[in-house]
Amino acid sequence: MSFEWPEFETPQALDGGRSWTARFDSYDQYREECYYRVTIHDGERAVGELMARVGTEFTGDDWSSSVFVAELRTRIGRVAATRSRPTIRMRELEQLLAQIRNAGMVALNIDLWEHGGRGSASPEHAAAMDAELAEATRQHQAATAALEELVARTRVEAPAELEAWALAHHAYLSMFIDDRANRGESEGIAVGVATREREQWLEVRGGTRAFVDENLAYVRMDAARYRSCFGIDPHTLERVD
Numbered sequence: 001m002s003f004e005w006p007e008f009e010t011p012q013a014l015d016g017g018r019s020w021t022a023r024f025d026s027y028d029q030y031r032e033e034c035y036y037r038v039t040i041h042d043g044e045r046a047v048g049e050l051m052a053r054v055g056t057e058f059t060g061d062d063w064s065s066s067v068f069v070a071e072l073r074t075r076i077g078r079v080a081a082t083r084s085r086p087t088i089r090m091r092e093l094e095q096l097l098a099q100i101r102n103a104g105m106v107a108l109n110i111d112l113w114e115h116g117g118r119g120s121a122s123p124e125h126a127a128a129m130d131a132e133l134a135e136a137t138r139q140h141q142a143a144t145a146a147l148e149e150l151v152a153r154t155r156v157e158a159p160a161e162l163e164a165w166a167l168a169h170h171a172y173l174s175m176f177i178d179d180r181a182n183r184g185e186s187e188g189i190a191v192g193v194a195t196r197e198r199e200q201w202l203e204v205r206g207g208t209r210a211f212v213d214e215n216l217a218y219v220r221m222d223a224a225r226y227r228s229c230f231g232i233d234p235h236t237l238e239r240v241d
Helices: 066-083 088-116 123-157 159-182 189-206 223-230
Strands: 008-013 018-028 033-042 045-055
Touching: 008 066, 018 045, 018 066, 033 066, 033 159, 045 066, 045 159, 045 223, 088 123, 088 159, 088 223, 123 159, 159 189, 159 223
Parallel strands: none
Antiparallel strands: 008 018, 018 033, 033 045
């Protein structure tokens, strides 16, 4: 009989009336770690999502026993309890990435304008657009330098928080990919881009990359899901709870 990873569809209690459920995502045989996509609920409402990494060194030879399932549930629950809300450091990391993202979106829009609008623009309008691009470039460079420095510092000071940030992006992109698959678009360019970026976030977790240079043209933002994963508004960068 083939082994099937357990799913935890019955809500498991957290604090303050919250609970969690979890779906199996993947297994890293080399590291003997499994990944579960965890949804945090407040009553009947889903309010957050995260990726739980769980070591399987405790399993022994029998992965089908109730003891295995109980221990797996306990370990996922421990992650859900400690990471159900983004930490201050996670928000700091994400705010800098959001600054890079927002500056990149300005540059992308101006690039589109360059190909279709500059020829008919007044000198004043063209000058204003050039100034906007220069400011976006400055913001992008400043945020990039700041994020690279904060990532390096967090690897030393709080490596678990950096891992949680990377895995939150992995979970966010997994949900994007699932959405496209449910719409019959699993072979589209957007899914290919999201799949590549998801793997790159594992490189961030592993220490070979500081952050992922996102493709803003294909992986569109789900603002509500983003707020639940990262605890900030993607546009204002203000904290949300």
